[in-house]
Amino acid sequence: MGTNRFFQRNRILSLAALGCIATFPLFLGQYWLHTAIVGLFYVMMASSWNLLAGFTGQVSFAHAAFAGVGAYSSGILAAKLGVPPIIGLPLGVALAALMGLALGSLCIRMGGIYLSLTTLAFSEILRIIITNEYEITRGTMGLKIPPFFGEYSKTAGFYELLVAVVIMLWIIRLILNSDLGTSFRAVQNDEVAAASLGIPVVRVRVTAFVITSAMAGLAGSLYGHYLMLITPHILSLDLMFLVLAMTVIGGMGTFVGPIVGALFLELLSEYIRAYGEFHILIFGLVALGVARFAPEGLVGLWRKWPGRRRYSA
Amino acid sequence: MILLAVESVSKRFGGLRAVSNVSFQVGEGEILGLIGPNGAGKTTLFNLVAGTVPLDEGTIYFDGKYITGFAPHAICRSGIARTFQVARPFSAMTCAENVTVALIGRKKSVPISDQPGIIKETLSYVGLAGKERILSRDLNLIDKKRLELARALATNPKMLLLDEVLGGLSSLEMSQALGLIRTIRNRLNITIVWIEHVMGAVMSVCDRLLVLDQGQLICEGSPEIVSNDPRVIEAYLGEADAEN
Numbered sequence: 336m337g338t339n340r341f342f343q344r345n346r347i348l349s350l351a352a353l354g355c356i357a358t359f360p361l362f363l364g365q366y367w368l369h370t371a372i373v374g375l376f377y378v379m380m381a382s383s384w385n386l387l388a389g390f391t392g393q394v395s396f397a398h399a400a401f402a403g404v405g406a407y408s409s410g411i412l413a414a415k416l417g418v419p420p421i422i423g424l425p426l427g428v429a430l431a432a433l434m435g436l437a438l439g440s441l442c443i444r445m446g447g448i449y450l451s452l453t454t455l456a457f458s459e460i461l462r463i464i465i466t467n468e469y470e471i472t473r474g475t476m477g478l479k480i481p482p483f484f485g486e487y488s489k490t491a492g493f494y495e496l497l498v499a500v501v502i503m504l505w506i507i508r509l510i511l512n513s514d515l516g517t518s519f520r521a522v523q524n525d526e527v528a529a530a531s532l533g534i535p536v537v538r539v540r541v542t543a544f545v546i547t548s549a550m551a552g553l554a555g556s557l558y559g560h561y562l563m564l565i566t567p568h569i570l571s572l573d574l575m576f577l578v579l580a581m582t583v584i585g586g587m588g589t590f591v592g593p594i595v596g597a598l599f600l601e602l603l604s605e606y607i608r609a610y611g612e613f614h615i616l617i618f619g620l621v622a623l624g625v626a627r628f629a630p631e632g633l634v635g636l637w638r639k640w641p642g643r644r645r646y647s648a
Numbered sequence: 649m650i651l652l653a654v655e656s657v658s659k660r661f662g663g664l665r666a667v668s669n670v671s672f673q674v675g676e677g678e679i680l681g682l683i684g685p686n687g688a689g690k691t692t693l694f695n696l697v698a699g700t701v702p703l704d705e706g707t708i709y710f711d712g713k714y715i716t717g718f719a720p721h722a723i724c725r726s727g728i729a730r731t732f733q734v735a736r737p738f739s740a741m742t743c744a745e746n747v748t749v750a751l752i753g754r755k756k757s758v759p760i761s762d763q764p765g766i767i768k769e770t771l772s773y774v775g776l777a778g779k780e781r782i783l784s785r786d787l788n789l790i791d792k793k794r795l796e797l798a799r800a801l802a803t804n805p806k807m808l809l810l811d812e813v814l815g816g817l818s819s820l821e822m823s824q825a826l827g828l829i830r831t832i833r834n835r836l837n838i839t840i841v842w843i844e845h846v847m848g849a850v851m852s853v854c855d856r857l858l859v860l861d862q863g864q865l866i867c868e869g870s871p872e873i874v875s876n877d878p879r880v881i882e883a884y885l886g887e888a889d890a891e892n
Contacts, residue, residue, distance in 0.1 A: 514752040514760070521749040524738035530720040531698060531730050533753025533803055537719075588740075 357497065360490040368489045374601040375496040376558040379503055380574075381581040381593035383550035386507055388579075389588035390516065391543040392523035394447075396575055397438060397454035400461045401548040402555025403570030404431040407465060407472060409556045410480040410565045415471070420483045420560050428552040435548025439541040446526075455572075462570040477566040480559060492561035499557055503550055504594070510546070511590060519543060573615060580615075580622040586632030595633055651676045651807060651839050652728075657696055657706030659689075666692040668863045670706075674807070679833055679840045681854035681871075683847075685883055688860040690843045691733055694809050697841075698730045699723040711806060725755040729805035733812045733843075735792040739785035743776055743795055746784050750802035766802065774798045774828065789816055801832070807839040808832065814846045822846070826853055851875065859883065 359371055384398045408430045409423030418426075438457055442450045465472050472478055482488075483495055510516050518539045521529040530536045559565040568574065577600070585596020604614045629636055652674040659667045667689045674680050682690050695701035697708060699720040707716045715723055724730075738746050747767045751758040758766060771777060774794040779787070784795055793813055800808055810829070814822050826849055832838050844850045850857065850871070857874040859867040861883040867874050874880055 514757060517745060517748050517752055520741060520745070521738050524740055525736050527700060527720075528732065528736040528738065529749060529753075531700065531724055531732075532750040532799055533721050533724040533755070534749060535719070535721045 353501065357494075360493050365489060368493060370601065370605050372489065372493050372496055372561060374598050375493070375500050376554055376561075377578065377581055377597035377601050378500050378594050379496075379554035380551060380578045381585065381597040382504060382507055383547045383554065384578050385582045385587060385589075385593040386510065386519075386550075387543050387547040389582065389592075390511070390519040390523060391540060392446075393439075393442070393540060393543065394451050395438075395442075395454040395544070395547075396451055396572070397458045397461075398547070398551050398578060399572070399575040400458035400570050401431045401435060401551035402558070402574075403461065403465065403567070404434055404548075405552030405554070405556035406559030406565045406569050407478075408552075410478055410559050411471060413560075414478055414480045420481065420556075424483070424553070424556045424560075427556040428549050431552025431555075432545050432549035435544045435546075436541060438548075439544025442544075443537050443540060458570065458572065458575065462567050465570060466567045472567075475567060477564045479564055482563055483557065483560040487563060496557055496561065499553060503553070506550075508590065515539070515542070576619060577615060580618040582632075583622040584618070584625050584632050586634030587626075587630070589631060589634045592632050592634040599633070649676045650674070651678075651711060652697070652841070653709040654697065655707045655709075657693070657708065658704050659692055659696055659701065660704055665863045667696060667860075670860070670863075670865045672858055672865065672868065674839060674841055676806075676839055677833065677837065678856060679829070679842060679854050681850040681857040682841060682843045682860065683845075683850060683857055683874075684860035684866075687862075688883075689863040690860055691811060692863075693860065694730060694811055694841075694843065697723075698728060698809060700730075721753065724753060724803055724805075727804075727806035728809065729800035729803045729807070730809035731793070731796045731800050731811055731813060733815075735789075735796045737784035737787070737792055737795050740783065742781050742783055743771060743787070743798075744780040746795055747771060747798055747802045750799045754804055770798045770802045773801065775824070790821055793817075797828075801836070801838075805838060807841065810840060810842045810844075812843055812845060814844055814849055822849065829853060 360368060363371065380398065380402060384395070387398070388394045405427040408427035409420055412418035412423040412426065413420050438454065442453055445453060466474050468474070482492070484491055518529070518534050521534055522536055522539050526536050555569055559569065581596035581600045582593045583596070584600065585594065586592025600618060607614050625632055631638070650673050654673070655671050657667060657670050658665070670693060682693070684690055692701065696703045699718050699722070702717065707714070709715065710726055710728060713726060715726055718726070738749065744767045747770055748763055751763050751766060767780065771780060774797050776791060776794050776798060779791070784792065787795060797813065814825055817825060829840065829842070830853065833840055842850070842854065854871060856869065857871055858865060859874055859880050866879045866883060867877045
């Protein structure tokens, strides 16, 4: 458990970092605070997708769609029926988990590219439905929804997402260090061998789908209530590929990778925003290169670095 | 006492009858050898018993329970462990983690606090002491086979299906492996069904042999009986030689 030791050694460091991050609203301007919040959303998306794709090997393209399910469920409940988000959010998460159960069960006999294509189709179907059900979702115009708590404030939004990020990362760590996490990795490494050792492969795979879909639903719902305007963009493949690039570049199959990747790419895309939408293309190309030449991403490179220096010294 | 009873089991792959109408029984505490020429259906028969491949016809009882058509993990939990002909370690996991998977997979999974002790014991039993933290993809062929055996033992089986554990071993390693197989049966009281091509080893260790040829059971009995059976000689050497 390399990740485990890495984190224990750095527990104080990560608590200190969390303390620093918690003071952001005191000195960051509105623009950078917004960037930080978007970054936190992507940390949730990338970390939960990594739990599914990087640890059970199910490369799903429906993760953004589940974020959309979460956002639109609690959004529609709040905007159309006046259900407070504190109730709507758990319902959205539950619906995302339920759809994750359905999609995960559909994909149990599939591996690799077939699972990816099926989830891709699911994602697009959902996006098209939400775009076209204008009466309910207001389509591409976007649906205005209330914030999570009371009045709109970036500071409140920041702390909501920060708390959610901390809880989600804590849960992911617990899962990775549990028997379930070991089963995930066994299934990813070799399904036939795992089954021959008594691991219920189907149940493990579907469980991963349900958990990570719920996490995506939570991220999407909170993000929607922060933006106060939800559009089908949250279900788009643009967002999906960005999450994928973040995970791959940061380090797929590692705990820290997606966190690093999400924050790094979000920050980077703010700086190169001036060059238009090309940054997604560039991220895609970089992700391709990383997947080919440094499969453990930035985190993997960073870990190997001290070793390499020792040889040359 | 009969531990495993396989009755009229068949499996087709398209037009090929990989296993046709095979019946046999394995007694508790036995070491049963499963031999036959290449392509005879030995591994397929293993896959049917272990549930890795679904069977077309027939029934299988294990330890008095009906296990026909059970999922592979359920068959493992009922007490049948297996190794694969080509070792399939979880390559990105350490040796200790590989064994952990088997502990988790047990019917009553071993609590995390008890795992390290059993892992250490199991690994040293197969000769992998001190290699807990090595990634299984970095092991050599023999150690990969040892790890495969360690994982199978860690499921706490009543019966072990060994698929060509001796392939690629030197004569010294082979005699170590044979010793290990005997101890597994004698000390751990695990019944063994064993596919093997190394005839000398099979003859010296097995209590009884089954011979498969073209998916059919052609002979069954003690090593002496089997090695003198004309059908077996024919299957291995061809008709012309058998007549001589």
